[in-house]
Amino acid sequence: MKNTLSAAVILIGNELLSGSIEDKNLAHIAKTLEIRGIRVRETRIIPDIESDIVDAVNTLRAKHDYVFTTGGIGPTHDDITSDSIAAAFGVPNIIVQDVFDAIGAYLDSKGIEFTRAAQRMAHAPQGAEMISTDNAIVPGYRIENVFVMAGVPRIMRIMLDAMISRLETGLSIQNTYVHANVGEGEIAAALESIQNQHPDVDIGSYPQDQDSTISDYRVIFVVKGTELSELELTCQQILKACHDGGYDAIKI
């Protein structure tokens, strides 16, 4: 897609891989970035294992403009993201004094002991820029083109909002949708022809289950690009192809 930047997302946590907990962060990150012209090009879900994190971070930061990680920055034994990011960059994972003091003051105000475990949260790789917010005591951080965030969705969102100002932006990516009661096979040839007429637009075709909560129609066409007029034209062509074949279709 023209004039867009690329990003990768790394979701860190055994629980996501085992299905114990379903990810609630990727869709929000992708949508937040797309409207700023940054497209998520790949995502990896990996366990809490240092070598896995190092491999993913070093592979993806070389391939993409930005990398965003979620998870593993809390105080428990399985929170090894900062240690691993530091290892990926070949720097030590050090105490950040401002954060250390802020956590200490917060826990003190609550009458909670500032344990060695809680002190883990005051660490970041040497050279990282902490990205503070008014709404979270422990900040996310950036090191080069890698942005490190919490896994808890509410906190991740606060951190991402604060990071936006550090990102270069491209042309905003827009989505338009056509819902249609047509079999994919019946419309595929027309759809391919329309796609070929609009190489800068990305047309996706997603059949829906009967019990889909997204649409009562059999298929959703997602039309994505940076030029609204071209998206509109593409949608009109898809609608016409459906209607010409006698199929019900609407633009959402």
Added chain:
Amino acid sequence: MKNTLSAAVILIGNELLSGSIEDKNLAHIAKTLEIRGIRVRETRIIPDIESDIVDAVNTLRAKHDYVFTTGGIGPTHDDITSDSIAAAFGVPNIIVQDVFDAIGAYLDSKGIEFTRAAQRMAHAPQGAEMISTDNAIVPGYRIENVFVMAGVPRIMRIMLDAMISRLETGLSIQNTYVHANVGEGEIAAALESIQNQHPDVDIGSYPQDQDSTISDYRVIFVVKGTELSELELTCQQILKACHDGGYDAIKI
């Protein structure tokens, strides 16, 4: 974890990366495999681009006992999974006559034209074993240790069920859960000590948002392993550590 096999999952589809559609397959695949002793060790979400699919398949099939893919096996222009899997294995993507005939007969019975697009669904990489079911006209397939499935959740589940008999199994992985009203930092030292006593058990700690739909408690500990007696002992130790600190905690 002792006596378990490893798997990777590849979720194919632009829509998953852009947040247009949230994945509903990974958790089901992971849970279905875990009870058979196969652990999902990594997951990649990648776009409908042949080189990305080839890279992911070839990297992951060399690293893991099994690879499972979802998505991209329908009739439209963005359904390039079979072409890409064939390219990954260096074989042609060929018509499978039985499947071709079955799709033809089905469409004929519905009075729908058997388009060139629909014929895409009758292809599979040369050497693939089609894994038929009574409930889906287009089967999933296996080529070596790679299992290829649809993206639509209802159909994916039918295909996965049919594939189970082709899989070797390990010791079943069990999950037990402790929910507790404790801050992670306050329990982290005790938790790490318990983890160190049980190297074959995997203890995960997942703080919950206030609006969590999973638990009213502040944190969930997921205790995972193949030996039920050891899981039970581990949970009892976590409960005791919480209760000794004056925190409310229950085993689910």
